[in-house]
Amino acid sequence: MLNEKMQQAFNDQINKELYSEYLYLAMKALFEEMNLPGFVNWFDVQVQEERAHGLGMYDYVHERGGHVELFAIDKPEVKGKTPVEIFEQVLEHEQFVTSRINALMDVAEEVKDRAALSFLDWYLKEQVEEESNVGGVLANLKLIGDDKKGLFMLDKELASRVFNPPVIG
Ligand code: FEO
Numbered sequence: 720m721l722n723e724k725m726q727q728a729f730n731d732q733i734n735k736e737l738y739s740e741y742l743y744l745a746m747k748a749l750f751e752e753m754n755l756p757g758f759v760n761w762f763d764v765q766v767q768e769e770r771a772h773g774l775g776m777y778d779y780v781h782e783r784g785g786h787v788e789l790f791a792i793d794k795p796e797v798k799g800k801t802p803v804e805i806f807e808q809v810l811e812h813e814q815f816v817t818s819r820i821n822a823l824m825d826v827a828e829e830v831k832d833r834a835a836l837s838f839l840d841w842y843l844k845e846q847v848e849e850e851s852n853v854g855g856v857l858a859n860l861k862l863i864g865d866d867k868k869g870l871f872m873l874d875k876e877l878a879s880r881v882f883n884p885p886v887i888g
Contacts, residue, residue: 721785722830728823729780729835734790735819736773740766742795742812746805749797757874758802761856765809767882772842775887779838802870806857813853817846838888845885 721729747762780787799805820842827835856877863869 721780721783721835722832725826725830725832725835726780726785728826729776729785730788730790732819732823733773733776733780733787734792735816736769736776738792738795739812739816740769740773741792742797743769743809745795745797746809749800749805750802753802755802755870755874757876757878761877761880764880764882768885771885771887772845775841775885779888783834803857803860806853806860810850810853810857813846813849817843817850820846841887 743762743765747759747766750758750762777787797805798808820839824836824839824843827833827839856873859873860870863873
């Protein structure tokens with residue numbers, strides 16, 4: 720059985736993951752408008768990953784005999800317009816998510832829920848990968864600068880990203 724505080728923390732995080740899905744969907748739409756299909760594909764994979772992250776916790780709360788409560792998802796605010804600005808926000812957002820996973824682990828430690836800690840370990844590792852992946856694209860974009868050919872080549876590269884349904888936990 721899940722501790723009440725732990726359950727609340729999981730329900731909050733389900734909301735954050737689904738918000739991430741929504742935010743990346745909004746960003747994907749901007750890249751559609753920029754006619755960059757590789758970036759659109761990259762965000763499409765990102766959207767699916769965030770949904771999987773949210774549903775992974777949704778399933779886990781049930782597995783532990785808890786109660787899932789879904790909250791309203793905020794309107795996503797994309798702050799920038801250029802690929803660099805958008806990816807800066809993605810990195811910032813992923814760093815925020817990492818801090819949330821750490822906070823969730825703090826709760827698990829506080830209530831001595833070792834099973835939840837072990838489950839959350841997968842999310843922590845995933846965040847390391849996410850930040851590294853996003854940071855890599857951002858570094859490439861900064862290197863490219865205003866070079867249209869470079870952007871074209873990076874777009875081609877991002878077109879090859881595929882969604883592999885994660886095995887969570
Ligand atoms: Fe679910 Fe991108 O963190």
